[in-house]
Amino acid sequence: MLQFIHQLLHKSIQSISPCLLCSIDLQQQHSLCKDCWNQLPWYKQSIERHEQQILVAHRYTFPMDRIILKYKYEQQLHYQNVLAQSLLSLKLPKVQAIVAMPISTERLQQRGYNQMLIIAKLMAKQLNIPVWQPVVRTAQHSQKGLTRLERLENIEHQFRPIITEQRKYRKVLIIDDVITTGSSIHALAQALENLGCQHVYAACIAAAE
Incomplete structure (x- = not known):
């Protein structure tokens, strides 16, 4: 009630x-x-990164770039509905749980919230599925100046499955805000597969060139 x-x-x-x-x-x-x-700069297409198809709602251009930055770094959380509905407007696969891109404890303390976890909860409510966070992220380091292989290795070490996690899902959806190289999604997907996920899908709010 x-x-x-x-x-x-x-x-x-x-x-x-x-x-x-x-x-x-x-x-x-x-x-x-x-x-x-x-x-809005709608894209609504799938792009491939590291042999994985990723659904993308928008191009990372005005005004979506401003909306994401204000929401992510300036605590303007009133934009959460715009961003959640953007992802929900995509032809999302049927999954058993949503996995928000995790952020490190350091980033969480600086920002005060995980921006994608807020959106995941809104989406999960509408889709009537749970939010699942079985992976933690260690310190996030800059990728600037690294080769493609070095970036992948650096990112892979940041994601650690929670071994004591009791819940298990075979089909899950990763959500993130902006995709560039796709390294973070690739690393998170691998961690989820190590936990037993058989089908790991991904969707992003916007894709940067």
């Missing part, structure tokens, strides 16, 4: 709130007006 009331209040507030981008028309479910939503 309380959840229903919360949803009703949220929809009521949205119905009288202005679009987060133009501030002219009223918000829809994704917190933007219909025109601003349609004018």
